[in-house]
Amino acid sequence: MSSPAPAPPSVSSAPNAPRSLWTRKHLLGLEDLSRDEILAILDTARAFDEISDRERKKVPALQGKIVFNLFFENSTRTRTSFSLAAKRLSADVQDFSASTSSLSKGESFIDTAKNLEAMGADILVVRHSTPGTPHLLARHVTCSIVNAGDGAHEHPTQALLDLMTIRKHKGRVEGLTVGLVGDIAHSRVARSNIWGLQKLNAKVILCGPPTLVPSAFESLGCEVAHHLDPILPRLDVVNVLRIQFERDQRSVFPSVSEYFRLYGMTRERLARARPDLLLLAPGPINRGVELTPEVADGPHSAILDQVTNGLAVRMAVLYLLSGRAPV
Amino acid sequence: MSSPAPAPPSVSSAPNAPRSLWTRKHLLGLEDLSRDEILAILDTARAFDEISDRERKKVPALQGKIVFNLFFENSTRTRTSFSLAAKRLSADVQDFSASTSSLSKGESFIDTAKNLEAMGADILVVRHSTPGTPHLLARHVTCSIVNAGDGAHEHPTQALLDLMTIRKHKGRVEGLTVGLVGDIAHSRVARSNIWGLQKLNAKVILCGPPTLVPSAFESLGCEVAHHLDPILPRLDVVNVLRIQFERDQRSVFPSVSEYFRLYGMTRERLARARPDLLLLAPGPINRGVELTPEVADGPHSAILDQVTNGLAVRMAVLYLLSGRAPV
Amino acid sequence: MSSPAPAPPSVSSAPNAPRSLWTRKHLLGLEDLSRDEILAILDTARAFDEISDRERKKVPALQGKIVFNLFFENSTRTRTSFSLAAKRLSADVQDFSASTSSLSKGESFIDTAKNLEAMGADILVVRHSTPGTPHLLARHVTCSIVNAGDGAHEHPTQALLDLMTIRKHKGRVEGLTVGLVGDIAHSRVARSNIWGLQKLNAKVILCGPPTLVPSAFESLGCEVAHHLDPILPRLDVVNVLRIQFERDQRSVFPSVSEYFRLYGMTRERLARARPDLLLLAPGPINRGVELTPEVADGPHSAILDQVTNGLAVRMAVLYLLSGRAPV
Numbered sequence: 001m002s003s004p005a006p007a008p009p010s011v012s013s014a015p016n017a018p019r020s021l022w023t024r025k026h027l028l029g030l031e032d033l034s035r036d037e038i039l040a041i042l043d044t045a046r047a048f049d050e051i052s053d054r055e056r057k058k059v060p061a062l063q064g065k066i067v068f069n070l071f072f073e074n075s076t077r078t079r080t081s082f083s084l085a086a087k088r089l090s091a092d093v094q095d096f097s098a099s100t101s102s103l104s105k106g107e108s109f110i111d112t113a114k115n116l117e118a119m120g121a122d123i124l125v126v127r128h129s130t131p132g133t134p135h136l137l138a139r140h141v142t143c144s145i146v147n148a149g150d151g152a153h154e155h156p157t158q159a160l161l162d163l164m165t166i167r168k169h170k171g172r173v174e175g176l177t178v179g180l181v182g183d184i185a186h187s188r189v190a191r192s193n194i195w196g197l198q199k200l201n202a203k204v205i206l207c208g209p210p211t212l213v214p215s216a217f218e219s220l221g222c223e224v225a226h227h228l229d230p231i232l233p234r235l236d237v238v239n240v241l242r243i244q245f246e247r248d249q250r251s252v253f254p255s256v257s258e259y260f261r262l263y264g265m266t267r268e269r270l271a272r273a274r275p276d277l278l279l280l281a282p283g284p285i286n287r288g289v290e291l292t293p294e295v296a297d298g299p300h301s302a303i304l305d306q307v308t309n310g311l312a313v314r315m316a317v318l319y320l321l322s323g324r325a326p327v
Numbered sequence: 328m329s330s331p332a333p334a335p336p337s338v339s340s341a342p343n344a345p346r347s348l349w350t351r352k353h354l355l356g357l358e359d360l361s362r363d364e365i366l367a368i369l370d371t372a373r374a375f376d377e378i379s380d381r382e383r384k385k386v387p388a389l390q391g392k393i394v395f396n397l398f399f400e401n402s403t404r405t406r407t408s409f410s411l412a413a414k415r416l417s418a419d420v421q422d423f424s425a426s427t428s429s430l431s432k433g434e435s436f437i438d439t440a441k442n443l444e445a446m447g448a449d450i451l452v453v454r455h456s457t458p459g460t461p462h463l464l465a466r467h468v469t470c471s472i473v474n475a476g477d478g479a480h481e482h483p484t485q486a487l488l489d490l491m492t493i494r495k496h497k498g499r500v501e502g503l504t505v506g507l508v509g510d511i512a513h514s515r516v517a518r519s520n521i522w523g524l525q526k527l528n529a530k531v532i533l534c535g536p537p538t539l540v541p542s543a544f545e546s547l548g549c550e551v552a553h554h555l556d557p558i559l560p561r562l563d564v565v566n567v568l569r570i571q572f573e574r575d576q577r578s579v580f581p582s583v584s585e586y587f588r589l590y591g592m593t594r595e596r597l598a599r600a601r602p603d604l605l606l607l608a609p610g611p612i613n614r615g616v617e618l619t620p621e622v623a624d625g626p627h628s629a630i631l632d633q634v635t636n637g638l639a640v641r642m643a644v645l646y647l648l649s650g651r652a653p654v
Numbered sequence: 655m656s657s658p659a660p661a662p663p664s665v666s667s668a669p670n671a672p673r674s675l676w677t678r679k680h681l682l683g684l685e686d687l688s689r690d691e692i693l694a695i696l697d698t699a700r701a702f703d704e705i706s707d708r709e710r711k712k713v714p715a716l717q718g719k720i721v722f723n724l725f726f727e728n729s730t731r732t733r734t735s736f737s738l739a740a741k742r743l744s745a746d747v748q749d750f751s752a753s754t755s756s757l758s759k760g761e762s763f764i765d766t767a768k769n770l771e772a773m774g775a776d777i778l779v780v781r782h783s784t785p786g787t788p789h790l791l792a793r794h795v796t797c798s799i800v801n802a803g804d805g806a807h808e809h810p811t812q813a814l815l816d817l818m819t820i821r822k823h824k825g826r827v828e829g830l831t832v833g834l835v836g837d838i839a840h841s842r843v844a845r846s847n848i849w850g851l852q853k854l855n856a857k858v859i860l861c862g863p864p865t866l867v868p869s870a871f872e873s874l875g876c877e878v879a880h881h882l883d884p885i886l887p888r889l890d891v892v893n894v895l896r897i898q899f900e901r902d903q904r905s906v907f908p909s910v911s912e913y914f915r916l917y918g919m920t921r922e923r924l925a926r927a928r929p930d931l932l933l934l935a936p937g938p939i940n941r942g943v944e945l946t947p948e949v950a951d952g953p954h955s956a957i958l959d960q961v962t963n964g965l966a967v968r969m970a971v972l973y974l975l976s977g978r979a980p981v
Contacts (some may be wrong), residue, residue: 052774056718058746064383066411077769080748084720084773087746092385092414094407108614115404115610118634119411120379283769287762307772391710393738419712419741421734435941442731442937445961446738447706 022320026138026145029154030195038199042164044316045309049164052312062091062322065122069095070113071148072128077283078148078157081307082125085314091122109133110140117141123321126150144321152186157317159192161310162280163200165302166237168309169278173200177234180204181263182241182290183212189241189282194220205231208263228263232273240265240281240290256289265291270300278302349647353465353472356481357522365526369491371643372636376491379639389418389649392449396422397440398475399455404610405475405484408634409452412641416649418449436460437467444468450648453477471648479513484644486519488637489607490527492629493564495636496605500527504561507531508590509568509617510539516568516609521547532558535590555590559600566607567592567617583616592618597627605629676974680792680799683808684849692817692853698970699818699963706966716745716976719776723749724767725802726782731937732802732811735961736779739968743976745776763787764794771795777975780804798975806840811971812936813846815964817854819956820891822963823932827854831888834858835917836895836944837866843895843936848874859885862917882917886927894919894935894944910943919945924954932956 022040030038051057067086069079079095086093096116113124123144126134131153138145149155166173178197184190184206194217197204204222206213215224225231232238243259265279279291279300287293296303349367357365378384394413396406406422413420423443440451450471453461458480465472476482493500505524511517511533524531525548532550533540542551552558559565570586592606606618606627614620623630676694684692705711721740723733733749740747750770767778777798780788785807792799803809820827832851838844838860848871851858858876860867869878879885886892897913919933933945933954941947950957 054718057774058718064385076750080750080770081773083748084746088774092411094410096403096407111611111614114631115634116407118631119408119638120384120415120635284765287765304768304772307769308774311773391708391712419738421737421741423730423734438938438941441958442961443734445958446735446965447711447742447962 025321026134026147027156027317027321028134028138028145028147030156030159030192030199031154033156033195033199035199035201038160038163038196041160041313041316041320042167044320045160045164045312046167048315048319049309049312052308058088058090060090061319062086062089062122065089065091065322066120067091067093067123067125067318068116068121069093069148070116070124070126071095071097072109072126072133073149075127075149078127079125081310082146082148082157082314082318085311086318088311089315089318091318094121110137113137113141117143123318146317146321149188152188152191154192154195155188156192156196157310157313158189158282159196160317161306161313162189162193162239162282163196164309164313165280165306166202166278168305169302170236173197173202175201176236177203177205178237178239179207179228179231179235180239180241181207181228181265183243184208184217184241185212185214186244187241189239193239194222198222205235207231209259229269229272232269235273235277237278237280238265238273240279240285242282242284242286243289260289264289265295267292267294267298270295270298273300280306283307352648353461353474354483354644354648355461355465355472355474357483357486357519357526358481360483360522360526362526362528365487365490365523368487368640368643368647369494371647372487372491372639373494375642375646376636376639379635385415385417387417388646389413389416389449392416392418392649393447394418394420394450394452394645395443395448396420396475397443397451397453398422398424399436399453399460400476402454402476405454406452408637409473409475409641409645412638412645413450415638416642416645418645421448437464440464440468444470450645473644473648476515479515479518481519481522482515483519483523484637484640485516485609486523487640487644488633489516489520489566489609490523491636491640492607492633493529493605495632496629497563500524500529502528503563504530504532505564505566506534506555506558506562507566507568508534508555508592510570511535511544511568512539512541513571514568520566521549525549532562534558536586556596556599559596562600562604564605564607565592565600566609567612569609569611569613570616587616591616592622594619594621594625597622597625600627607633610634679975680788680801681810681971681975682788682792682799682801684810684813684846684853685808687849687853689853689855692814692850695814695967695970695974696818696821698974699814699966700821702969702973703818703963703966706962712742712744714744715973716740716743716776719743719745719976720774721745721747721777721779721972722770722775723747723802724770724778724780725749725751726763726780726787727803729781729803732781733779735964736800736802736811736968736972739965740777740972742965743969743972745972748775764791767791767795771797777972800971800975803842806842806845808846808849809842810846810850811964811967812843813850814967814971815960816843816847816893816934816936817850818963818967819934819960820856820932822959823956824890827851827856829855830890831857831859832891832893833861833882833885833889834893834895835861835882835919837897838862838871838895839866839868840898841895843893847893848876852876859889861885863913883923883926886923889927889931891932891934892919892927894933894939896936896938896940897943914943918943919949921946921948921952924949924952927954934960937961 021036071079083093121143125146125148127148129151131151133150134145134147147154147156180190194204198221205225206217206222207225207228210226213224218224277300281303348363398406410420448470452473452475454475456478458478460477461472461474474481474483507517521531532552533544534552534555537553540551545551604627608630675690723736725733737747775797779800779802781802783805785805787804788799788801801808801810834844848858852875859879860871860876861879861882864880867878872878931954935957
């Protein structure tokens with residue numbers, strides 16, 4: 001767009017994901033995106049991932065741009081990942097947390113967002129406990145919105161980093177069988193993964209107790225299983241969702257030891273899986289609940305690689321939304 | 328001063344506000360400033376405002392300078408505006424909030440300020456609930472102090488952004504009649520506006536219930552009115568101050584509905600104002616208390632433009648205080 | 655190491671502290687370091703101190719590097735000093751505080767550190783109330799760890815800035831007699847000072863009530879004294895440790911007035927010290943407890959100079975650990 005806007009270092013121009021395809025202003029969820037749009041992000045992320053190995057990792061792509069983290073729910077991890085992604089692109093980053101903000105003085109969050117835009121915000125990264133909040137803001141501001149998690153609805157960059165990790169380790173997503181294990185009902189990570197995986201033609205199996213995995217999810221095109229052991233040998237990838245102890249789930253969740261016995265990832269259980277099973281888990285993990293420490297740190301696990309890929313995916317998203325993409 | 332210090336992009340050298348006029352080290356309030364000094368800030372702010380439309384908005388003016396936000400009262404909005412202003416000037420910005428600081432270990436805030444100076448602070452942006460705190464610090468440190476609000480005393484950058492907004496929309500301040508409506512008695516915004524407007528030769532009318540607008544304010548050269556409707560048709564500009572619900576004002580404030588009936592800005596009320604009335608309101612606004620949503624978002628309102636101008640005014644202030652002004 | 659890595663501006667190549675000597679990945683404490691390693695840091699710090707007087711203070715040495723402040727205890731002052739040091743070296747800095755982090759979701763701090771490393775952290779600056787935490791992390795991550803205070807164990811950069819201040823004012827450390835006064839038993843500052851001073855061949859006298867200065871410290875090679883007045887005339891340097899009122903020490907500490915009478919630094923007491931006595935105090939100071947305001951601000955005091963030297967020492971440490979040192 002502007003003459004000095006540099007091209008990303010080595011964006012592959014794969015024929016199935018031409019970079020010129022990206023025209024969206026916002027990233028609100030994976031449900032909205034086409035297969036080619038998802039691949040455009042993943043290809044751009046791969047290019048950014050390659051420069052992370054360089055001695056000098058910063059690129060001037062977003063110099064002079066302002067990225068706001070507008071988080072109405074605590075999330076140091078995701079917020080930090082977005083901050084580092086923005087800094088690595090040379091953007092200015094500003095955190096705006098709800099607890100200390102004007103919201104406590106009675107201002108609506110639409111007014112808050114409009115104010116940040118009036119201060120020059122180019123991109124608002126938004127997390128909120130109410131599903132649809134980023135979509136609402138997108139209708140009221142002219143800057144870009146990135147959904148960093150809205151209630152139990154979507155968390156698109158988490159699913160994108162899961163997809164990127166699968167691609168890196170398996171070479172592809174298409175044709176794979178991916179299990180999502182745990183609290184599907186309350187998980188935005190699960191929803192975004194379901195959309196992303198199916199658009200890239202993977203088969204999705206949801207697994208967990210009936211209270212956490214209602215059979216209604218079959219209508220999304222997924223297989224639903226309430227026992228892990230019978231389906232485990234069929235999986236190329238298992239994504240172990242975390243039990244959210246910080247939210248009260250007593251009514252849907254009998255006991256940790258019962259859960260662990262049925263769904264916990266142990267070395268014994270993994271011995272019955274495919275030797276090349278790829279194990280993913282969106283952090284922070286509860287060692288000894290969803291999985292044992294030896295599994296978390298074991299050969300199947302790509303947990304820390306997911307964190308690294310999260311940085312690249314978020315750089316790609318900020319970069320594409322900034323409108324500084326070369327045509 | 329130093330040879331590589333760049334001139335601001337297009338500072339107008341208006342004869343009534345020569346840039347070489349600025350010699351102050353601190354910005355403590357508008358009461359201290361001359362008309363020409365206020366105009367020097369506003370002219371510099373206009374120059375910075377113009378570069379905000381560029382694709383690349385950063386200027387290297389304050390590279391290597393350290394700006395501290397030393398806030399002893401919550402204010403995400405003002406703090407964020409100062410942070411962005413400093414970053415856009417390429418300064419390093421550091422927040423220092425009282426709650427997590429050494430102050431809880433028994434250190435005085437003068438010691439805190441001296442410590443920040445010893446760490447290399449060039450400018451301290453200070454907010455405190457006690458009037459005169461920035462003035463006290465200015466006597467104990469050798470770096471620059473910017474008053475970002477001291478109790479009910481002054482909030483100079485807020486008044487400067489109000490003046491800048493009036494200038495932008497009206498072409499001048501001189502000769503205009505400006506109404507300040509609401510809680511004048513407890514408002515630092517009101518005090519700074521009174522000084523600034525009068526120095527630029529505007530007429531000021533203060534309006535609100537007698538408990539919030541004591542007639543003692545007449546001694547400052549203002550007109551005092553307790554009813555809005557009779558004075559509204561005379562106003563070129565109305566500045567709607569916010570009711571500070573986060574402070575307990577039960578004794579001076581009968582009820583929200585009573586206040587709204589007498590002083591709330593509604594479409595019906597505005598129909599009796601001048602067609603070109605400019606409406607200002609320092610955020611965060613309480614929709615439905617000081618003004619209706621349709622007025623806040625209506626054609627008279629310059630509320631979001633004020634936020635944008637706040638960034639330019641703060642860039643101008645930091646720039647002028649940095650001593651890097653060209654002579 | 656990498657070709658564009660600039661040399662620090664004027665690192666003295668003192669024969670007793672060749673810069674090529676630095677090979678460590680972590681700075682965990684002064685107990686581990688050799689005399690020459692300590693001198694290497696101090697010489698590098700002196701070089702960085704010199705550029706702080708320049709108009710443009712930033713150096714590009716750590717451009718593209720990511721420094722995390724991982725603080726599990728409140729410390730605005732030390733955290734801020736590290737942040738500014740990192741920014742002045744052009745690194746990207748990210749704060750990660752425990753209270754808002756994933757730790758409250760049940761994640762272990764080793765997992766937290768590994769996650770930050772996976773996000774690209776080059777250096778983790780760690781403060782924790784448990785002694786040995788930085789050492790534990792150093793065994794689990796591949797990035798560099800700086801101990802910014804671990805319980806009552808060590809606080810190496812504080813002792814390094816004390817040593818730097820002594821060198822600046824006295825020209826040397828060797829052969830000096832240095833008194834540490836106050837709560838030695840619970841002080842990490844005292845422990846790091848003892849190691850650093852003795853390695854540089856200073857004599858150390860510990861002074862305070864028996865509950866705060868157990869004679870067991872004699873086994874570290876220090877002299878122990880329970881009364882200040884007899885030893886004061888022998889001291890070249892006195893380092894006045896702070897009484898940590900924020901921790902409950904009622905059992906070991908009779909009363910403030912009693913403490914002040916025996917150990918408080920007053921003008922009267924200093925009249926019996928050497929005329930060139932150098933007075934240090936790690937902030938934040940309690941005026942009227944460990945020392946009177948007139949002593950804190952008097953001619954013996956180098957308290958604010960310590961703060962300035964802290965920035966230089968931390969720049970030196972981050973620089974040396976970054977691996978970008980010229981060989």
